[in-house]
Amino acid sequence: MEPSSIESSTLLALSNNLADAVERAGRAVVAVNARHRIASSGVHWRAGVIVTAEHTVRRDEEITVMLPDNRTVAATLIGRDSSTDLAVLKIQEVELPTAEIGNTDTLKVGNLVLAVARPGESGLSASWGVVSAKGIAQRNLCWGTTEGFIKLDLSLYPGFSGSSLVDATGTVMGIN
Numbered sequence: 001m002e003p004s005s006i007e008s009s010t011l012l013a014l015s016n017n018l019a020d021a022v023e024r025a026g027r028a029v030v031a032v033n034a035r036h037r038i039a040s041s042g043v044h045w046r047a048g049v050i051v052t053a054e055h056t057v058r059r060d061e062e063i064t065v066m067l068p069d070n071r072t073v074a075a076t077l078i079g080r081d082s083s084t085d086l087a088v089l090k091i092q093e094v095e096l097p098t099a100e101i102g103n104t105d106t107l108k109v110g111n112l113v114l115a116v117a118r119p120g121e122s123g124l125s126a127s128w129g130v131v132s133a134k135g136i137a138q139r140n141l142c143w144g145t146t147e148g149f150i151k152l153d154l155s156l157y158p159g160f161s162g163s164s165l166v167d168a169t170g171t172v173m174g175i176n
Contacts, residue, residue, distance in 0.1 A: 024170030052162030119159020129154030
């Protein structure tokens, strides 16, 4: 093989692997309608439990979740923590895969990662970047510190708040 053929086949393999990772993780990513206008994203963490970004949950009632098959179901806010920017919603039991949760200890600075989102009716969306730092301590709103944040060089577009942070295999490493 010529060098240019090897390079193009390597890039094609990388592209296909990233698309497969988005598809794999996207099976457990939902759109969360808990604010005016733009939906945010959420991850089906455990059976009937959606984790999303707390700052996007602007109301305590009349919350809905759009599933990957475009069905809309009611959701109940069961917890929120502004210091970590996480909210937990409960949905009725539906046929929906749960996220495959990985171990963030396996991530290294420089690893490729993806944000896999479902920002409303437009369907699945993704953005990619790298882990730029690990183990970051961040001051929270309660004047304390939360350890273990992962700093990313990755674009988060409107509706990506609450999306899944995914490694190159499609394993969920956290919430954006």
